[in-house]
Amino acid sequence: MILGDRFGTSAAGYIIDIAEEAFRRRGLSVTRNRPYAGGFITEHYGAPASGVHALQIEINRALYMNEATLEPHAGFAELEQAIGTAMAESFAHWSGWLDDWREAAE
Template sequence: PRMFEGRLPGFANTRSLRVAGGLGTIPRIVGESYEIYSGRIPVESALNRIEALYRPYHAGLRHLVNRTQASFGSCILVDAHSMPSTGLDRDGVAKADIILGDRFGTSAASFVVDAAEEAFARAGLTVTRNRPYAGGFITEHYGAPGSGVHALQIEVSRGLYMNEATLEPNSGFQALQQVISTAMAECFARWSGWSDDWRQAAE
Protein backbone atom coordinates (compact mmCIF):
# COMPACT_ATOMS: atom_id res chain seq x y z
CA PRO A 1 0.00 0.00 0.00
CA ARG A 2 2.86 2.45 0.61
CA MET A 3 3.55 2.40 -3.14
CA PHE A 4 0.36 4.26 -3.94
CA GLU A 5 -1.07 7.73 -3.60
CA GLY A 6 -4.71 7.39 -2.70
CA ARG A 7 -6.86 4.64 -1.28
CA LEU A 8 -6.61 1.15 -2.73
CA PRO A 9 -9.89 -0.59 -3.67
CA GLY A 10 -11.16 -3.28 -1.32
CA PHE A 11 -10.28 -6.13 -3.70
CA ALA A 12 -6.57 -5.25 -3.72
CA ASN A 13 -4.41 -8.00 -2.26
CA THR A 14 -2.12 -6.35 0.28
CA ARG A 15 -1.22 -9.37 2.42
CA SER A 16 0.38 -12.05 0.23
CA LEU A 17 4.05 -12.93 0.58
CA ARG A 18 4.74 -11.80 -2.99
CA VAL A 19 3.16 -8.41 -2.32
CA ALA A 20 5.12 -8.08 0.91
CA GLY A 21 8.29 -8.86 -1.07
CA GLY A 22 7.53 -6.11 -3.61
CA LEU A 23 6.39 -8.46 -6.39
CA GLY A 24 2.69 -7.78 -6.66
CA THR A 25 0.74 -7.20 -9.86
CA ILE A 26 2.59 -3.90 -10.15
CA PRO A 27 6.08 -4.70 -8.81
CA ARG A 28 7.84 -2.35 -6.42
CA ILE A 29 11.33 -3.82 -6.94
CA VAL A 30 13.41 -5.26 -9.77
CA GLY A 31 16.55 -7.36 -9.98
CA GLU A 32 18.43 -7.55 -6.71
CA SER A 33 15.75 -5.64 -4.77
CA TYR A 34 16.27 -2.28 -6.49
CA GLU A 35 13.34 0.10 -6.01
CA ILE A 36 11.62 0.88 -9.33
CA TYR A 37 9.85 4.11 -8.40
CA SER A 38 11.20 7.26 -6.77
CA GLY A 39 7.79 8.22 -5.43
CA ARG A 40 4.24 7.03 -4.99
CA ILE A 41 2.02 6.03 -7.93
CA PRO A 42 -1.51 7.42 -8.15
CA VAL A 43 -4.03 4.64 -7.53
CA GLU A 44 -5.91 5.65 -10.69
CA SER A 45 -2.78 5.10 -12.79
CA ALA A 46 -2.26 1.66 -11.29
CA LEU A 47 -5.87 0.64 -11.93
CA ASN A 48 -5.64 1.92 -15.52
CA ARG A 49 -2.57 -0.26 -16.12
CA ILE A 50 -4.41 -3.30 -14.82
CA GLU A 51 -7.43 -2.69 -17.05
CA ALA A 52 -5.48 -1.69 -20.17
CA LEU A 53 -2.59 -4.18 -19.97
CA TYR A 54 -2.82 -6.85 -17.30
CA ARG A 55 -6.37 -8.11 -17.85
CA PRO A 56 -6.20 -8.19 -21.68
CA TYR A 57 -2.81 -9.94 -21.55
CA HIS A 58 -4.06 -12.72 -19.30
CA ALA A 59 -7.35 -13.03 -21.19
CA GLY A 60 -5.35 -13.52 -24.40
CA LEU A 61 -2.93 -15.95 -22.80
CA ARG A 62 -5.73 -18.01 -21.25
CA HIS A 63 -7.44 -18.15 -24.66
CA LEU A 64 -4.24 -19.44 -26.31
CA VAL A 65 -3.72 -22.07 -23.61
CA ASN A 66 -7.33 -23.27 -23.82
CA ARG A 67 -7.28 -23.34 -27.63
CA THR A 68 -4.00 -25.27 -27.73
CA GLN A 69 -5.19 -27.80 -25.17
CA ALA A 70 -8.47 -28.26 -27.02
CA SER A 71 -6.66 -28.80 -30.33
CA PHE A 72 -3.84 -31.05 -29.16
CA GLY A 73 -4.92 -32.50 -25.82
CA SER A 74 -2.08 -30.79 -23.97
CA CYS A 75 -0.23 -27.50 -23.85
CA ILE A 76 3.26 -26.42 -22.83
CA LEU A 77 3.56 -22.77 -21.87
CA VAL A 78 7.08 -21.34 -21.84
CA ASP A 79 7.38 -18.22 -19.69
CA ALA A 80 10.72 -16.66 -20.68
CA HIS A 81 12.55 -14.11 -18.54
CA SER A 82 15.95 -12.51 -18.17
CA MET A 83 17.78 -12.25 -14.86
CA PRO A 84 20.74 -10.27 -13.53
CA SER A 85 23.95 -12.24 -13.91
CA THR A 86 25.26 -11.19 -10.51
CA GLY A 87 24.09 -12.39 -7.14
CA LEU A 88 23.78 -15.71 -5.38
CA ASP A 89 20.99 -18.19 -4.87
CA ARG A 90 19.62 -19.00 -1.42
CA ASP A 91 22.43 -21.47 -0.82
CA GLY A 92 25.11 -18.88 -1.58
CA VAL A 93 25.97 -20.42 -4.95
CA ALA A 94 26.55 -18.27 -8.04
CA LYS A 95 23.62 -18.23 -10.44
CA ALA A 96 23.64 -20.57 -13.42
CA ASP A 97 23.31 -19.41 -17.02
CA ILE A 98 19.78 -20.84 -17.18
CA ILE A 99 17.35 -21.36 -14.31
CA LEU A 100 14.31 -23.52 -14.99
CA GLY A 101 11.30 -22.88 -12.77
CA ASP A 102 8.51 -25.41 -12.35
CA ARG A 103 7.47 -24.47 -8.82
CA PHE A 104 9.32 -27.49 -7.49
CA GLY A 105 7.58 -29.95 -9.78
CA THR A 106 4.03 -28.62 -9.48
CA SER A 107 3.61 -26.57 -12.68
CA ALA A 108 5.08 -28.97 -15.27
CA ALA A 109 5.68 -32.69 -15.63
CA SER A 110 9.25 -33.86 -15.20
CA PHE A 111 9.64 -34.76 -18.89
CA VAL A 112 9.10 -31.09 -19.81
CA VAL A 113 11.80 -29.83 -17.47
CA ASP A 114 14.16 -32.73 -18.15
CA ALA A 115 14.10 -32.03 -21.89
CA ALA A 116 14.83 -28.32 -21.35
CA GLU A 117 17.63 -28.99 -18.89
CA GLU A 118 19.29 -31.51 -21.21
CA ALA A 119 18.97 -29.26 -24.27
CA PHE A 120 20.52 -26.20 -22.61
CA ALA A 121 23.25 -28.28 -20.94
CA ARG A 122 24.09 -29.90 -24.28
CA ALA A 123 24.54 -26.37 -25.65
CA GLY A 124 27.24 -25.75 -23.03
CA LEU A 125 25.22 -23.65 -20.58
CA THR A 126 25.02 -24.24 -16.84
CA VAL A 127 21.49 -25.09 -15.77
CA THR A 128 19.77 -25.30 -12.38
CA ARG A 129 16.18 -25.65 -11.26
CA ASN A 130 14.00 -23.43 -9.08
CA ARG A 131 16.73 -21.56 -7.18
CA PRO A 132 16.47 -18.67 -6.79
CA TYR A 133 13.57 -18.48 -9.30
CA ALA A 134 10.93 -21.20 -9.03
CA GLY A 135 8.35 -19.44 -11.16
CA GLY A 136 5.84 -16.72 -10.48
CA PHE A 137 2.22 -15.91 -11.24
CA ILE A 138 2.10 -17.59 -14.66
CA THR A 139 3.58 -20.92 -13.59
CA GLU A 140 1.44 -20.92 -10.45
CA HIS A 141 -1.86 -20.04 -12.13
CA TYR A 142 -1.52 -21.72 -15.52
CA GLY A 143 0.47 -24.86 -14.80
CA ALA A 144 -1.80 -27.86 -14.24
CA PRO A 145 0.14 -30.96 -15.33
CA GLY A 146 -2.64 -33.31 -14.25
CA SER A 147 -4.90 -31.57 -16.77
CA GLY A 148 -2.31 -31.54 -19.54
CA VAL A 149 -1.17 -27.92 -19.15
CA HIS A 150 2.52 -27.54 -18.31
CA ALA A 151 4.04 -24.14 -17.46
CA LEU A 152 7.82 -23.76 -17.42
CA GLN A 153 9.67 -20.58 -16.54
CA ILE A 154 13.05 -20.11 -18.22
CA GLU A 155 15.39 -17.46 -16.79
CA VAL A 156 18.34 -16.46 -18.97
CA SER A 157 21.37 -14.65 -17.53
CA ARG A 158 21.63 -11.19 -19.04
CA GLY A 159 25.41 -11.31 -18.83
CA LEU A 160 25.40 -13.84 -21.66
CA TYR A 161 24.06 -11.38 -24.19
CA MET A 162 24.15 -7.79 -22.93
CA ASN A 163 26.12 -5.16 -21.08
CA GLU A 164 23.96 -4.90 -17.98
CA ALA A 165 25.04 -1.33 -17.27
CA THR A 166 24.36 0.14 -20.74
CA LEU A 167 21.71 -2.41 -21.82
CA GLU A 168 23.53 -2.78 -25.16
CA PRO A 169 23.99 -6.24 -26.74
CA ASN A 170 27.45 -7.68 -26.12
CA SER A 171 29.60 -9.92 -28.32
CA GLY A 172 27.73 -13.02 -27.14
CA PHE A 173 24.32 -11.86 -28.36
CA GLN A 174 24.18 -13.59 -31.73
CA ALA A 175 25.79 -16.78 -30.43
CA LEU A 176 23.20 -16.98 -27.65
CA GLN A 177 20.39 -16.46 -30.17
CA GLN A 178 21.56 -19.55 -32.00
CA VAL A 179 22.01 -21.54 -28.80
CA ILE A 180 18.49 -20.73 -27.62
CA SER A 181 16.96 -21.45 -31.03
CA THR A 182 18.68 -24.83 -31.20
CA ALA A 183 17.85 -25.76 -27.61
CA MET A 184 14.20 -24.80 -27.96
CA ALA A 185 13.85 -26.64 -31.28
CA GLU A 186 15.16 -29.75 -29.52
CA CYS A 187 12.68 -29.20 -26.68
CA PHE A 188 9.74 -28.77 -29.04
CA ALA A 189 10.65 -31.95 -30.92
CA ARG A 190 10.94 -33.96 -27.71
CA TRP A 191 7.83 -32.46 -26.17
CA SER A 192 5.79 -33.17 -29.31
CA GLY A 193 6.99 -36.77 -29.38
CA TRP A 194 6.12 -37.25 -25.74
CA SER A 195 2.71 -35.68 -26.29
CA ASP A 196 1.98 -38.10 -29.16
CA ASP A 197 3.09 -41.08 -27.06
CA TRP A 198 1.02 -39.91 -24.11
CA ARG A 199 -2.07 -39.38 -26.24
CA GLN A 200 -1.79 -42.81 -27.86
CA ALA A 201 -1.36 -44.45 -24.44
CA ALA A 202 -4.43 -42.62 -23.17
CA GLU A 203 -6.45 -43.82 -26.13
Protein backbone atom coordinates (compact mmCIF):
# COMPACT_ATOMS: atom_id res chain seq x y z
CA MET A 1 0.00 0.00 0.00
CA ILE A 2 1.16 3.51 -0.69
CA LEU A 3 -0.06 6.41 1.41
CA GLY A 4 0.28 9.74 -0.35
CA ASP A 5 0.09 13.09 1.41
CA ARG A 6 2.14 15.11 -1.09
CA PHE A 7 5.13 14.88 1.24
CA GLY A 8 3.25 16.31 4.20
CA THR A 9 1.49 19.15 2.39
CA SER A 10 -2.01 17.65 2.06
CA ALA A 11 -2.48 16.08 5.50
CA ALA A 12 -1.14 16.55 9.00
CA GLY A 13 1.50 14.07 10.09
CA TYR A 14 -0.77 12.37 12.62
CA ILE A 15 -3.27 11.54 9.85
CA ILE A 16 -0.80 9.50 7.85
CA ASP A 17 0.87 8.09 10.99
CA ILE A 18 -2.41 6.62 12.26
CA ALA A 19 -3.32 5.18 8.85
CA GLU A 20 0.13 3.65 8.40
CA GLU A 21 0.07 2.05 11.86
CA ALA A 22 -3.45 0.67 11.32
CA PHE A 23 -2.55 -0.90 7.96
CA ARG A 24 0.71 -2.36 9.32
CA ARG A 25 -1.14 -3.95 12.24
CA ARG A 26 -3.16 -5.85 9.62
CA GLY A 27 0.05 -7.21 8.10
CA LEU A 28 0.12 -4.89 5.10
CA SER A 29 3.34 -3.45 3.71
CA VAL A 30 3.10 0.34 3.65
CA THR A 31 5.23 3.05 2.06
CA ARG A 32 4.75 6.80 1.95
CA ASN A 33 4.66 9.01 -1.12
CA ARG A 34 6.71 6.72 -3.37
CA PRO A 35 6.03 6.14 -6.13
CA TYR A 36 2.68 7.97 -5.71
CA ALA A 37 2.59 11.08 -3.54
CA GLY A 38 -0.93 12.11 -4.45
CA GLY A 39 -2.52 13.80 -7.40
CA PHE A 40 -4.97 16.54 -8.21
CA ILE A 41 -7.35 15.92 -5.30
CA THR A 42 -4.69 15.82 -2.59
CA GLU A 43 -2.93 18.86 -4.06
CA HIS A 44 -6.02 20.99 -4.53
CA TYR A 45 -8.18 19.99 -1.58
CA GLY A 46 -5.75 19.12 1.20
CA ALA A 47 -5.40 22.11 3.54
CA PRO A 48 -4.22 20.78 6.90
CA ALA A 49 -3.86 24.26 8.43
CA SER A 50 -7.61 24.67 7.89
CA GLY A 51 -8.44 21.20 9.21
CA VAL A 52 -8.96 19.68 5.75
CA HIS A 53 -6.76 16.64 5.24
CA ALA A 54 -6.39 14.67 2.00
CA LEU A 55 -4.71 11.26 1.95
CA GLN A 56 -4.35 9.14 -1.18
CA ILE A 57 -4.29 5.36 -0.70
CA GLU A 58 -2.88 3.20 -3.52
CA ILE A 59 -3.36 -0.57 -3.35
CA ASN A 60 -1.32 -3.11 -5.30
CA ARG A 61 -3.80 -5.06 -7.46
CA ALA A 62 -1.81 -8.26 -6.99
CA LEU A 63 -3.04 -8.29 -3.38
CA TYR A 64 -6.62 -8.91 -4.45
CA MET A 65 -6.80 -10.00 -8.10
CA ASN A 66 -5.19 -12.07 -10.79
CA GLU A 67 -3.63 -9.32 -12.88
CA ALA A 68 -3.77 -11.39 -16.07
CA THR A 69 -7.49 -12.17 -15.88
CA LEU A 70 -8.54 -9.26 -13.63
CA GLU A 71 -10.56 -11.75 -11.55
CA PRO A 72 -10.55 -11.42 -7.76
CA HIS A 73 -8.59 -14.15 -5.99
CA ALA A 74 -8.68 -15.58 -2.47
CA GLY A 75 -6.88 -12.53 -1.08
CA PHE A 76 -9.77 -10.21 -1.95
CA ALA A 77 -11.93 -10.95 1.11
CA GLU A 78 -8.94 -10.85 3.45
CA LEU A 79 -7.77 -7.51 2.06
CA GLU A 80 -11.31 -6.12 2.18
CA GLN A 81 -11.52 -7.02 5.87
CA ALA A 82 -8.04 -5.63 6.64
CA ILE A 83 -8.74 -2.31 4.90
CA GLY A 84 -12.18 -1.94 6.49
CA THR A 85 -10.81 -2.58 9.96
CA ALA A 86 -7.79 -0.31 9.46
CA MET A 87 -9.96 2.53 8.16
CA ALA A 88 -12.49 2.16 11.00
CA GLU A 89 -9.64 2.30 13.50
CA SER A 90 -8.13 5.34 11.77
CA PHE A 91 -11.46 7.17 11.64
CA ALA A 92 -11.98 6.52 15.35
CA HIS A 93 -8.61 8.13 16.14
CA TRP A 94 -9.12 11.00 13.72
CA SER A 95 -12.59 11.83 15.01
CA GLY A 96 -11.22 12.22 18.53
CA TRP A 97 -8.58 14.64 17.28
CA LEU A 98 -11.18 16.43 15.18
CA ASP A 99 -13.28 17.01 18.29
CA ASP A 100 -10.21 18.41 20.08
CA TRP A 101 -9.42 20.65 17.09
CA ARG A 102 -12.98 21.99 16.97
CA GLU A 103 -12.94 22.77 20.69
CA ALA A 104 -9.62 24.60 20.33
CA ALA A 105 -11.01 26.65 17.44
CA GLU A 106 -14.03 27.80 19.45
